[in-house]
Amino acid sequence: MPSIQEQVAHFEQMLRHTGSQLVAVTKTQPAAALRQAYDAGCKRFGENRVQEMLEKHPLLPADAEWHLIGHLQTNKVRQIAPFVHMIQSVDSLKLLGEIDSQAIKNRRVIDCLLQIHIAEEESKFGFSYAEAASLLQSEAVAGLAGIRVCGLMGIATFTDNQEQVRNEFRTLKSFFERMKLQSLPANVQMRELSMGMSGDYALALAEGSTMIRVGSAIFGSRQ
Numbered sequence: 001m002p003s004i005q006e007q008v009a010h011f012e013q014m015l016r017h018t019g020s021q022l023v024a025v026t027k028t029q030p031a032a033a034l035r036q037a038y039d040a041g042c043k044r045f046g047e048n049r050v051q052e053m054l055e056k057h058p059l060l061p062a063d064a065e066w067h068l069i070g071h072l073q074t075n076k077v078r079q080i081a082p083f084v085h086m087i088q089s090v091d092s093l094k095l096l097g098e099i100d101s102q103a104i105k106n107r108r109v110i111d112c113l114l115q116i117h118i119a120e121e122e123s124k125f126g127f128s129y130a131e132a133a134s135l136l137q138s139e140a141v142a143g144l145a146g147i148r149v150c151g152l153m154g155i156a157t158f159t160d161n162q163e164q165v166r167n168e169f170r171t172l173k174s175f176f177e178r179m180k181l182q183s184l185p186a187n188v189q190m191r192e193l194s195m196g197m198s199g200d201y202a203l204a205l206a207e208g209s210t211m212i213r214v215g216s217a218i219f220g221s222r223q
């Protein structure tokens, strides 16, 4: 197993040619592992739980960016609003509204991605394409001065079927491109497409991902 440093260097090297970014997914990983990734040059960290992000945030220097990638309950937004760099897992207008009000209280604008449900598996989380299309163009979003919608996030089906995964990424990318052509509110900019994890990042990059979220391929398996 290569070291964390070697894996971070490997990903950063690979991404240099693509212009896309690495988010190191550190859920369940100990502080020492985060530190090693940071020292190897990784500056973006993804956590799926608020509590864990709160515990880890003080452990790294201030230039580390914290990305929330898991379902966020509205009553927990307040805790991460002072420092979170991007909330990638926005899955309701209600949540967007709460992020907006907490951002304003902190005199910030918080970057968000809309999570789109692209996998075949049943999930309570993520918008359908139709829901996302109407939300992105809605007055309700345009009025939220504390948020900036920067793009979309998707999690592909967990399967060995490469063609299925490729199709899910391709469909998300084409929706992303279609939305770019719409007239969108000033606080909606379609620039980030977060797709690809340890098992499918190569496919995601081939299909136009701008941000891959990689955990186990850097840190080893989680228990």
Ligand SMILES: *Cc1c(COP(=O)(O)O)cnc(C)c1O
Pocket: 025, 027, 048, 069, 070, 155, 197, 198, 199, 213, 214, 215, 216, 217
């Ligand atoms: C855990 C997680 C990842 C990273 O998964 P790996 O397979 O370990 O790379 C990426 N995105 C989300 C939303 C996750 O919850």
